[in-house]
Each structure stands twice: as structure tokens, then as C-alpha cells.
Amino acid sequence: MHVPSSPxxxxxxxxxxxxxxxxxxxSPGLVFLGGFxxxxxxxxxxxxxxxxxxxxxxxxxxxxRGHGQSSGAFADFTIGDWAADAETAVAKLTEGPQVxxxxxxxxxxxxLVALRQAARVAGLVGIAAAPDFTEDLMxxxxxxxxxxxxxxEGIYREPSDYSEEPYEIxxxxxxxxxxxxxxxxxxxxxxxxRLLHGTADTAxxxxxxxxxxxxxxxxxxTLTLVKHGDHRLSEPEDLERLARTLDALLADLGxx
Numbered sequence: 001m002h003v004p005s006s007p008x009x010x011x012x013x014x015x016x017x018x019x020x021x022x023x024x025x026x027s028p029g030l031v032f033l034g035g036f037x038x039x040x041x042x043x044x045x046x047x048x049x050x051x052x053x054x055x056x057x058x059x060x061x062x063x064x065r066g067h068g069q070s071s072g073a074f075a076d077f078t079i080g081d082w083a084a085d086a087e088t089a090v091a092k093l094t095e096g097p098q099v100x101x102x103x104x105x106x107x108x109x110x111x112l113v114a115l116r117q118a119a120r121v122a123g124l125v126g127i128a129a130a131p132d133f134t135e136d137l138m139x140x141x142x143x144x145x146x147x148x149x150x151x152x153e154g155i156y157r158e159p160s161d162y163s164e165e166p167y168e169i170x171x172x173x174x175x176x177x178x179x180x181x182x183x184x185x186x187x188x189x190x191x192x193x194r195l196l197h198g199t200a201d202t203a204x205x206x207x208x209x210x211x212x213x214x215x216x217x218x219x220x221x222t223l224t225l226v227k228h229g230d231h232r233l234s235e236p237e238d239l240e241r242l243a244r245t246l247d248a249l250l251a252d253l254g255x256x
């Protein structure tokens with residue numbers, strides 16, 4: 001196991017910064033995009049860093065603004081901001097082709113990066129990918145009372161199954177998210193895509209995985225259903241499956 005170190009910092013034009021850890025190695029590199037209100041020290045991120053080190057593969061993990069060790073307050077940012085962070089990280093902290101691995105919200109981010117930086121993205125791996133979640137899994141499911149709270153106060157503090165602190169859901173997050181919705185039309189992504197989704201995922205229903213698979217224009221896309229798998233897919237057998245998925249994808253891409 002690699003001994004953790006302090007993150008490096010990438011200054012941003014707004015005066016903020018992205019905190020990140022980078023491993024030098026062979027191409028294509030691996031980039032991990034974390035989930036909503038998550039950070040780069042989670043189980044999957046650390047497993048992937050160890051995986052990359054074992055293979056001698058380049059690897060990047062980072063925190064979006066308002067997350068983890070990066071600058072800013074969570075409630076001040078939106079989907080577009082975090083997509084911009086992901087684009088900046090790929091553009092400035094990696095070289096050559098990348099396989100982008102997105103967990104939950106990171107699955108939305110990876111698609112946006114692939115659409116905007118197609119020449120840099122060699123493949124995608126989604127883990128319980130959650131495109132459009134602000135609209136379809138939040139706003140569409142909120143009660144009238146919660147919607148009224150958002151409209152009148154601009155924020156709703158939603159209890160979290162993964163933290164003692166509630167999620168700070170802002171009206172801005174919901175409204176700005178509508179500028180980045182993907183599942184309403186074909187998604188012009190041509191690279192190989194591998195999606196993993198648990199059948200017992202209560203946060204992002206497996207139907208979202210089917211919807212994403214159907215709308216991707218690439219013919220080289222698969223969706224693997226994990227029986228009884230939860231949203232995190234962080235159990236040892238889940239991580240082994242993720243490693244096998246990456247092994248096969250990297251072999252297809254010609255990685256040593």
C-alpha cells in the first residue's frame with residue numbers, strides 16, 4: 001500500500017485551487033472522477049491509485065471545488081463548475097490519451113469531458129453513473145414542500161445516507177444542471193464505454209444505466225449488472241470486478 005502524501009495544488013483563474021494526487025506512468029492514463037459531495041480519498045479512488053501503481057499506469061485523482069481539499073464552499077458550485085474542474089484537470093494535469101473513470105456524479109462528469117475533449121478520452125468506465133441526477137433524481141422526485149423550500153429559500157438540506165452532514169442542495173444547482181442534461185437525446189461519444197451498476201442501488205436506479213447505454217452513440221459500450229450491488233460498489237468483489245473491467249479495456253486499447 002502506498003503511503004499517503006499531501007496533495008499538490010493546481011491554481012485556478014478564479015483564485016481558487018484544485019487539490020490532486022498524480023502518479024506518473026504509462027499511457028493511456030487513468031483519471032478518477034468522484035461523486036457528489038465525495039472526495040478523492042474514498043475507497044475506489046485509493047484502490048485505483050494502487051491499481052495504477054501496480055500496472056505502472058499514469059493516474060490522477062482530484063477534488064472538485066467545494067469538495068475535499070480543494071477550495072470553496074460546496075453550496076457555491078454547480079454541475080457546470082464541477083464539469084469545468086474535470087476538464088481543467090484532464091487538460092492541465094494529464095498527458096496523452098486517458099481512460100476516465102466516473103463514480104455516480106462522476107459518471108455524468110466523464111461524459112461531459114468526453115464530449116468536450118474527445119481527442120483526449122480513449123475510454124470511459126462508469127460506476128453507478130448518474131447523468132442528469134439533479135433533474136431526474138432530485139427535482140422530479142421532490143415533494144411540493146421541498147420544492148417550495150428551494151424556491152423560497154434557495155437551499156434545501158437533504159439528509160444523507162453516507163454522511164452525518166446533510167447535502168446542501170441549492171436552487172442554483174438544480175437550475176444550472178438543466179444546461180448539462182444528457183439523457184434527452186443521443187450522446188455523441190464514440191470511444192469504448194464500460195458501465196457497472198448494482199441492481200440494489202437505491203440512490204441511482206439501474207434504469208439510469210440502461211438509459212445511458214441506450215443513448216450513447218458508440219457501438220462499443222456495455223452495461224454490467226451487479227446482482228445485489230449497492231450504489232457504492234466498493235466491496236472487495238466490486239473492486240476486483242472494476243480491476244478486471246479496466247484490465248480488459250486497457251488490453252483492447254493496446255496498453256502494455
